[in-house]
Amino acid sequence: MTKSKISLIIGANSNLGLNIAYRQIKTEDPEYGFTFILTSRTMERAQQAGDLIEKFNSEQEKTRDIKIVPIVLDLADMHSIKQTYEKLQKEFSEINYIFLNAALGVCSGINWFQAVKEMISNPLNAVTDPHYKIQKVGLTSKDGMGLIFQTNVFGPFYLMKKLLPLLTKGNGVVIWISSLRSDPNYLPLDDLELINSPTPYEGSKRMIDLLHLSTYKELKRKDVYQYVVQPGIFVSQSFYQHLNIITYYLMMLMFYLARRWGSYWHTIDPYKAANAATYVCTFSDRDFERQDIKYGSATYNDGVEHIRPEEIDDSGMKDVHDFLLSKEKEWDLKLGY
Numbered sequence: 001m002t003k004s005k006i007s008l009i010i011g012a013n014s015n016l017g018l019n020i021a022y023r024q025i026k027t028e029d030p031e032y033g034f035t036f037i038l039t040s041r042t043m044e045r046a047q048q049a050g051d052l053i054e055k056f057n058s059e060q061e062k063t064r065d066i067k068i069v070p071i072v073l074d075l076a077d078m079h080s081i082k083q084t085y086e087k088l089q090k091e092f093s094e095i096n097y098i099f100l101n102a103a104l105g106v107c108s109g110i111n112w113f114q115a116v117k118e119m120i121s122n123p124l125n126a127v128t129d130p131h132y133k134i135q136k137v138g139l140t141s142k143d144g145m146g147l148i149f150q151t152n153v154f155g156p157f158y159l160m161k162k163l164l165p166l167l168t169k170g171n172g173v174v175i176w177i178s179s180l181r182s183d184p185n186y187l188p189l190d191d192l193e194l195i196n197s198p199t200p201y202e203g204s205k206r207m208i209d210l211l212h213l214s215t216y217k218e219l220k221r222k223d224v225y226q227y228v229v230q231p232g233i234f235v236s237q238s239f240y241q242h243l244n245i246i247t248y249y250l251m252m253l254m255f256y257l258a259r260r261w262g263s264y265w266h267t268i269d270p271y272k273a274a275n276a277a278t279y280v281c282t283f284s285d286r287d288f289e290r291q292d293i294k295y296g297s298a299t300y301n302d303g304v305e306h307i308r309p310e311e312i313d314d315s316g317m318k319d320v321h322d323f324l325l326s327k328e329k330e331w332d333l334k335l336g337y
């Protein structure tokens with residue numbers, strides 16, 4: 001019988017989620033099959049992701065034995081998180097990989113005046129670190145938490161903590177998807193739920209970096225290896241929301257030009273963007289490879305992919321760690337854990 005690995009992909013129907021599965025099919029040890037547990041807020045989208053992954057597998061020269069398990073998970077709903085970990089605890093005895101890939105950024109529009117100004121004054125920066133997207137401020141979830149904080153940081157953190165026994169049994173790997181836009185300035189330490197912040201998405205990614213730094217050693221003592229990676233800048237389904245066909249293709253043109261001009265972070269293709277996420281799964285000597293850095297997917301100006309690791313500034317790490325632990329205790333009580 002074929003040995004099988006179990007890979008849980010949160011936000012599996014996104015471009016990155018799908019391409020993480022594709023890369024695992026392509027690059028993992030050929031003697032293994034895979035069980036992909038795929039999450040989405042709707043069963044239909046989780047199933048569609050499963051169909052695409054099965055199709056990709058069937059097109060390979062050497063196909064693997066794969067099994068798809070679609071599940072519904074809403075990270076902005078703590079009861080949905082509870083249902084998910086209870087289901088997984090019941091149905092699986094171990095998990096080998098968990099990709100914490102889902103993310104929410106609620107953009108209410110684009111400040112076109114600012115966009116043109118940034119494009120003219122520094123076009124490369126305008127498509128690498130843009131400041132013209134207008135994010136909604138003050139959003140809270142029905143659980144009463146900052147919406148972006150819960151969806152991008154606390155929800156996945158709480159889920160992963162509850163799955164630790166399964167991850168320990170599977171000698172598991174936890175992969176957090178961060179961003180290159182996670183500068184310390186984006187995280188207000190007096191508003192860790194990111195409710196009043198004008199940049200909650202970037203703040204949530206900064207929190208992920210700090211959460212990782214403050215927890216990976218404790219996880220390692222449980223035989224679980226955690227990494228933080230970032231995919232560069234790639235084509236996302238979320239781009240279609242505020243762009244029309246003309247502005248979309250202009251943006252794509254800018255991405256390719258940026259790469260030509262030397263921006264290694266314009267990975268553009270989601271398959272290349274998924275490189276860092278699957279790269280950290282292939283370490284043969286886990287104790288030898290560094291965990292205190294962020295592994296980035298990058299491309300040379302001809303599009304050839306490579307990995308670029310970066311140091312992480314640890315300022316504010318204790319504040320974030322203490323805050324997450326206090327929230328965890330609060331929700332353990334509320335959910336009767």
Ligand SMILES: NC(=O)c1ccc[n+]([C@@H]2O[C@H](COP(=O)([O-])OP(=O)(O)OC[C@H]3O[C@@H](n4cnc5c(N)ncnc54)[C@H](OP(=O)(O)O)[C@@H]3O)[C@@H](O)[C@H]2O)c1
Nearest residue numbers: 011014015016040041074075076102103233234236237238
């Ligand atoms: N695109 C880029 O250039 C870029 C750059 C840096 C980092 N990233 C990161 O890369 C990852 C993937 O990005 P992407 O652009 O491929 O994603 P995307 O197309 O924006 O999709 C977002 C994913 O998150 C899931 N999601 C959103 N809200 C959720 C919730 N409340 N509960 C559960 N799942 C939820 C969505 O699933 P459903 O809608 O099906 O529920 C979807 O699978 C994200 O972490 C993103 O921050 C992207």
